[in-house]
Amino acid sequence: MLDATRAVENADFIARREAGYESRTVAQILKEFCSHTDGCTMSGKKDALVTIGGWLALNDEDRYEKAGNFVVVYEGLHTCGGMADRDMEAMARGIVESLADEHIRARLGQVGYLDHKRMGARAPVVRRIVGHAVYLDARAFEPHLDPGQFPAQSLAADRRVDCGVRAMQRGIVSTGRDRKSGQHHRPALELVRLTIPRRIYTHAHMDLTAESVIDVCARRSDARGLKRVYEPRYLRFLQARFERLSTVASAR
Ligand SMILES: Cc1ncc(COP(=O)(O)O)c(C=O)c1O
Numbered sequence: 001m002l003d004a005t006r007a008v009e010n011a012d013f014i015a016r017r018e019a020g021y022e023s024r025t026v027a028q029i030l031k032e033f034c035s036h037t038d039g040c041t042m043s044g045k046k047d048a049l050v051t052i053g054g055w056l057a058l059n060d061e062d063r064y065e066k067a068g069n070f071v072v073v074y075e076g077l078h079t080c081g082g083m084a085d086r087d088m089e090a091m092a093r094g095i096v097e098s099l100a101d102e103h104i105r106a107r108l109g110q111v112g113y114l115d116h117k118r119m120g121a122r123a124p125v126v127r128r129i130v131g132h133a134v135y136l137d138a139r140a141f142e143p144h145l146d147p148g149q150f151p152a153q154s155l156a157a158d159r160r161v162d163c164g165v166r167a168m169q170r171g172i173v174s175t176g177r178d179r180k181s182g183q184h185h186r187p188a189l190e191l192v193r194l195t196i197p198r199r200i201y202t203h204a205h206m207d208l209t210a211e212s213v214i215d216v217c218a219r220r221s222d223a224r225g226l227k228r229v230y231e232p233r234y235l236r237f238l239q240a241r242f243e244r245l246s247t248v249a250s251a252r
Pocket of ligand 1: 003005006043044045054
């Protein structure tokens with residue numbers, strides 16, 4: 001079973017990185033990739049260019065029958081899984097358009113533009129291995145902060161204040177706490193993810209984003225980190241609230 005959510009972007013990486021695939025289209029590579037699977041799930045909200053929906057595909061009639069029956073119980077009719085016709089139509093169109101080589105190259109080109117051309121050596125950017133985002137290394141950015149001062153969350157907040165562009169921390173806040181000890185898990189990476197929606201922004205938006213990262217980077221020694229003021233029981237990265245620390249003191 002394939003999680004095909006980002007399969008189109010990955011097919012383009014294959015075209016650019018794997019010997020023998022240079023002259024193949026994204027659609028041809030994707031077809032070969034899928035031929036090795038028995039089916040897939042796909043969240044339409046990424047490569048398929050829509051804001052809602054997804055689908056399940058199976059090459060086995062019996063499993064298809066069973067899955068279709070489950071869908072009727074939990075989601076809606078087996079033909080639409082609870083999705084509105086309009087949304088299904090948009091996703092069908094999105095699937096076709098997402099396979100256009102020009103589209104996918106423009107998409108990945110825009111992410112690459114933010115990464116290499118704009119920030120490159122001027123901020124600690126993680127070497128890019130994904131198609132949808134550029135990651136900042138918060139530890140390299142703010143080496144004076146302890147993990148308990150939530151460096152990635154702090155960097156994401158500083159950038160939000162600086163230019164209004166929202167970014168997502170992926171670090172100690174996301175990994176949560178050890179159930180038994182209640183202590184924070186301390187992940188190896190403390191990152192900020194600049195995820196770029198498809199077909200929404202121009203290079204001017206990338207320029208603004210990059211300039212803000214470089215400005216925040218220039219002031220990084222002023223960063224004092226954050227303290228947690230509210231933490232929900234589950235998935236704290238979605239609802240937790242923080243305040244700026246006024247001095248460099250580790251939060252708990
Ligand atoms: C590879 C992959 N699969 C599945 C999902 C889940 O998508 P959804 O939030 O639409 O369920 C995501 C979300 O980012 C994803 O990146």
